[in-house]
Amino acid sequence: MSGLAQLLASAAAGFMPLAAAALGGLATEYVGVLNIALEGLIMAGGFAYVAVGSAFGPWAGVAAGLAVPAVLAYLQDLFARKARADAFVTGLAFNLLVPGAASMISQAMFRTKGVVNLPALALPRVGEALAGAPVLGPLLFGHHAGFYVAAGAVAYAAARLGFMPFGLRARAAGMNPDALGLGGLDPQAIRSRAYVLSGMTAGAAGVALAGALGAWVPGLSAGRGWIALVAVYLGGKRLSGTVAASLFFAALLSLALVGQAAFSVPAELLSAMPYLLTAVAVIVGSAMKGHRAA
Amino acid sequence: MSSLEPLAPAPPSRFVEPLRRLALSLGLASLLVGLFAAVASSDAAATLRAFYVSPFRSSVMMSAMAEAAAYLAVAALGVLVAYRSGHFSLGGEGQVYAGAVAAAFAGALAPSGPVGLLVALAFGALAGAAVGAPSALGRRFAGADVLLTSFLISQASILAADWLIAGPWRDPANNLVAMRAVPRASLLPRLAPPGPLTPAPIVAAALCAVAWFYFSKTRQGKALSLYGKNQLFAALMGYPVKAFSWLPILVGGVLHGLAGAFLALGSNGTAVRGISGGVGWSAIGVCLIAGNEPAALPFAALLFAWLDAGSRQAAIVSDLSPDAATVIKALVIMAATARPLLKRPKARGES
């Protein structure tokens, strides 16, 4: 593939998991309790895919990769509500818990804490014939199946949040839960559903990442869960904004990868660039908002 | 509502609450240790011994735990100062790492001896502050959200530190990916050689005492706590809110950097790649278990250090995964933030 085509394909491949996680984050932001645990949920999805897939085949793995994080997110919310725990702290603890638990289970199942390589789990590529088409080709086609799973999750989440009553109810839950009570709705139930959605989409992201490699790699999410949160924030907590911000980050990360190959800048410094740039963007954005208000 | 209190002393709740939380955490940790010993390891007895006997058997082992607890406690104090000022900083990991790198760098270059030690510690503290500075200044001048900026800068600085240790500052003579060794005389002095005990635990305890005094006994500490709870209110009470908006973040950075310096100048002897090893995140957990109370920090840190020590030992004598400690810590943190339904008085409904 040409350089540009490669760039487009890699940007698309980077965008989909990020957008999936970010939309899940957006759902929880709507209900007013941002899910900090996206990072852990992505990893849970990826690991569940590999663990279940190794025993029952890749599509069972996909199902597990979607269901397990959804259940975990549900439990996380349940705990925060019933035990009246701080949702922020619970999320942080969850992010510590998942890699540790995955490592323990991996040890038990695969006898290793490290990379679990199962080529059988590398999902097949779809539509490679069309990947030759200009621009749209590498963007939309020729990705492995996990990418399309994540794409499905993105489409579903976008529909639910933007075009179905759920999005309305979730936003109401975050703004004024009393408004829901008068509509006969239970804000807690809506919050729970938002969390389940975030688990499912983060899981889809994990499936996409693990499915691309056909392996479980500790630290699979590589900070994407956190970047997804930043995308929600930068996107002004709106649907279109979040998608745009995810696109922005995916492009940055792609460029970083390409730049690493092209120039001989040390890999770590190039990887640090997106973080630095985003921090600058946040600070500058904040300063501008302040000026506008005055 | 009840009528005014008579001349009664302060209700004990201020001490009861952290104590309860510590006790709960210890209890839960023990329960989980037992559970994992039975379920996740092949030799339950050996695992239990690894946790409950080995770490206390020799002064060397106990010193090692005290040392580990010291690093955690100092970093957790950095978390505490920021959190109580209302700033949710997630930058600890990067700040600790930067502190270790800077301390190793300065320690290797400075004249060896106590001067070198002090220079190294100072550099470590400053490096931590430097990593925290963008968030602090961003908050002060642009009102930028500390949660995001601290995390982002921290991630960038971890990557930068990784590069420095593995690249231009790497010691080629060392098999490990590490920086040049700091001369023996510039390391933290051993209090009881050949054991690993250094002044670090004493310094940590002293810092916690200072913090305790500051927050509960001084007027500025009270003002800072009120600022942390409601910034607008603090501004309207004429408190120095401009200073409060950024200095505590910087202080947090200094403390984390200091913790990193201790790490490098202790038994490691220099900065090794990955030396910070999750100390930043664990420190958040320690702070939470201690309920944001400086007096409880050393104990919470010891709890975590004990879990780590036991887990390491168990990995050797039985086949319990060393990640068990991480899992237990995460569960203990979650339990520590749960609030029992009885305690909170609900506001009376209006009219």
Added chain:
Amino acid sequence: MELLRLSGIVKSFSSNAVRALDGADFDLRSGEVHALVGENGAGKSTLAKIACGLLIPDAGAIAVRGRPAAFRSHRDAERAGIGLVPQYSMLAPGLTVAENLALGHEPRRFGAFFDRRKAEYDAALLADRYGFAVDPRAGVASLGPAERREAEILRAMARGANVLILDEPTSILSEEEARALFALIGRLKAAGAGVVYISHRAKEILDLADRVSVLRNGRSVASVDAKSLDECSLAELIIPTGACRADGRGEGKPGRPVLELRGARLGPELSVDLCVRSGEVVGVVALAGNYLDALEDLASGLRPSAPGTVLVLGRDMAAWPSAELRRKIMAYLPTERESRALSIRSAVEDSLLAKRLFSYAPAAYASRRRPRADARALAAELGLRGRLSGPAEALSGGNRQRLVLARELDGEPPLVLACNPAQGLDPGGRSLVMRRLAELRARGSAVLLLSQDPDDIAELADRSFALYRGRLAELDPESLDAGSLAGHLTGALR
């Protein structure tokens, strides 16, 4: 016909030892307006919420049209024909009116997708039916207070209610808007509906209600025919110990200017000039949405005044060191107490002593004896009831305001900025505030009184202004009656 009956309702909130309702009764007949009155904390809102299913009583019975009913949620009550217009907004501010009305019963397209157009159509239909002009597509946050009231009422009526519970409905309405509301109530009465009218405003109650029931400490203590009451006897019913009104105009001689606003920017192309001198009370009255809150922010220094200036004691406010200004010069009683005047989760003691904090010597503060004693004294002075070491959020609204008053009015601050100071207070508390402010004036403080309640101004102000759409108009105290005041406030008399 009897529409609704509540008997022996008991309700307590989880960890509170005191019951919010302790055997309250209430009934409503078709075609009547039944007013529910009582002090703050008497349980009126709680009873209203139980009546419409938002809360479940611990004990007691509810009957709708003679048949027993048990509401497990508001939906059940809605189906039984009970609607609520709450005191504090229950609309989601970021959504439109139509979206709010549709919440929970959203019309669908293809079964799953939200049919926005139908929702807007339904909302417009409903608004027409009741003669409301509110635009269903408008975002709730952009509505003025009267339109927001209309939207709340629409929401309550959307499911065909024939019992309408109004909780403090006119607190933010102008006289004209209130009259429109009364007209609506008249229509509902004529159509056979019943209205529960919860209010503090004696005059409205006497104009509107057929019956008046009084709640005290969670119990029903009286239920009388409104025709038999007048303002005095109504007040007596609510609080048996008569509250005396503060001494009206001041005898103090106004001295030097303490607070001056010169061309201070109130809004786009709006600036304000105002001067408050020592020993006088300057009152500004306005309805919500006329920049009264902007004026409050200007006077308190929370909003920049450029290109104009705000001077305190002759010096630019921005040039004052904030510690001295806030703690020694200016007493500020904000409208929004929870966010500005309290640290809601800290101890009551902390909020009480917040201004004195740095006046203690370090050693004295560390030992805590003096501060604690001071806190007790302050609390006692204003009749603050509650545990000082407990969190401020455990205090009732009235007690929270007492806390603020105790702290702010301590000593003799040269400048007092009092914004809606009696809001949320029962008549006893209100007269306490008015008396304290009058005392401060007598001792030479300059008082700027901003309020949405004309009674505050009438009672206390030496000079008064009406604020309409960001412009001040001075009122002549001689010709100040309800009619001309209403005219100023609604812009009719300009």
